[in-house]
Amino acid sequence: MHEKLRQHIEKIVPLTDDEFAFISAHFTTKKFKKHQFMIQEGDTVRYCYFVISGLLKLVHTDKGGKPHIVSFAMEDWWESDYYAFFTQTEATLSLECLEDTEVLCCTLEDYNKLCNGLQKMQRFFLEKANFGFLGSQRRIISWLTSNSKERYEQLIKQYPSLMQRVPKSLIASYLGVSRETLSRLSA
Amino acid sequence: MHEKLRQHIEKIVPLTDDEFAFISAHFTTKKFKKHQFMIQEGDTVRYCYFVISGLLKLVHTDKGGKPHIVSFAMEDWWESDYYAFFTQTEATLSLECLEDTEVLCCTLEDYNKLCNGLQKMQRFFLEKANFGFLGSQRRIISWLTSNSKERYEQLIKQYPSLMQRVPKSLIASYLGVSRETLSRLSA
DNA sequence: TTATATTCGTGATGTATGTCAAGTCCGGAT
DNA sequence: ATCCGGACTTGACATACATCACGAATATAA
Structure with missing residues (x-):
């Protein structure tokens, strides 16, 4: 089942069996049920x-207690409260399952061991980080240049499956509009 | 003058003189005048x-020709149209001087040579990329959770010098509001 | 200097969106 | 089957913001 990880990494750097065995040893598997929290604030x-x-x-919850979706994460995605993870501080975000979910887990210590022990892996994480940054920048640009309807259309074009998998109120939260407004956009 | 680069890198990874000499060889210096374009769309x-x-x-210019500020870059910042840089495609962003500016330039080839030739440098770029991503994510959260006035206040708190250095119309563009609205926020 | 552009504020008005409220539809639990 | 709660839509109204217009102050250039 770590095989999925191997395929994922090999999209960026090729690996020998030994190298992948080394990598694999730094991950553990966990399963979560729908509605379970993987990370809670604090x-x-x-x-x-x-x-x-x-x-x-x-999800980020604001002072008023209103939740805002920072991002979704589906198959082949990496996710965490990265600020809290990298700085080893308390989580300000929560991570919750919208479906039954299976993940591979990597501690910061193992992340660093992977980077230091295998140059290819550091390269892999560098690529991931760069493209993660570009994705966020793209979202910022989308927000600066487009109205709600256009941003909605861009989202369903980019991730069509999302519409079938999550309620529209969550899509609305991700786009930064109310669920009522989103409902009216389709017209 | 590459000395500033050394100090900057050594905030993250310590360097020997030899290592820095190697790094330094991959950068060239350029100077630009206010209003000059360092990158133009296309x-x-x-x-x-x-x-x-x-x-x-x-800056990103939308279909209607209206410019939107994606980010500012000041001393000690790294900047480019990174998507175009990494994928070697045509720029969709422009990079323009708001003041006379001096930069160190690194080609993609040299970037890769640095990463492959010196593990410390790949580590440095990884840290930069991770924190760049976190900065963008923070901006997205700020946009999801705060109104214009709050985002404005967060910005001047984070970069007080910006207010003295750029016209408010550019601040407005960065925040995604009209200059008239920004003008009324101070009240 | 004078001329010209840039910057900034402010009023009037239209529009997009948030908020509150009601009601329908549907699926899960009992 | 009945009940209940979540998902979605739609209307009414309030509000934040964009846009257009104008003028004053300031900077920049000839």
Whole structure:
């Protein structure tokens, strides 16, 4: 089942069997049920996660108690409260399962061992980080240049499956509009 | 003058003189005047830039021709149209000087040579990429959870000098509001 | 200097969106 | 089958913001 991880990494750097065995040793498997929290606000964040199957939402709750979806994470995505993970501080985000989910877990210590022990792996994480940054920048640009309807259409074009898998109120939260407004956009 | 680069890198990884000499050899210096374009839409993006001094704006122009500020870049920042830089495709962003500016330039080839030739440097870029991602994510959260006035206050708190260095219309563009609205927020 | 552009504020008005409220539809639990 | 709660839509109204217009102050250039 770590095989999915291997395929994922080999999209960026080829691996020998020995190398993958080394990598694999730094991950553990966990399963979560729908509605379970993988990270809750205030937790110490032990892991970053590679999603084997399932679907997650990364959520920030504002002072007024209103939740906002920072991102979704589906198969082949890496997710965590990365700020808390990297700085080993308390989580300000929560990570919750929208479906039954299976993940591979990597501690910060193992993340660093992977980077230091295998140059290819550091290269892999560098690529991931760069493209993660570009994805966020793209979302910022989308927000600066497009109205709600256009952003909605861009989202369903980019992730068509999302519409079938999550309620529209969560899509609305991700886009930063109310669920009522989103409902009216389709017209 | 590459000395600023050394100090900057050594905030993350310590370097020997030999190592820094190796690094230094992969950068060239350039100077630009206020209003000069370092990157224009449609250009091939030869470099990513480390800002020694001065101030830049990274801009996306929408279909209607309206410019939107994706980010500012000041001393000690790295900037480019990274998507175009990494994928060697045409720039969709422009990079323009708001002040006379001095930068160190690094081609993608040199970037890769640095990563492959010196593990410390790959580690450095990994840290930069991770924190760049976290910065963008923070901005997205700020947008999801705060109104214009709050986002404005967060910005001046985070970068007080920006207010003295750029016209408010650019701040407005960065925040995604009209200059008139920004003008009324102070009240 | 004078001329010209840039910056900034402010009023009037239209529009997009949030909020509150009601009601329908549907699936899960008992 | 009945009940209940979540998902979604739609209307009414309030509000934040964009846009257009104008003028004053300031900077920049000839």
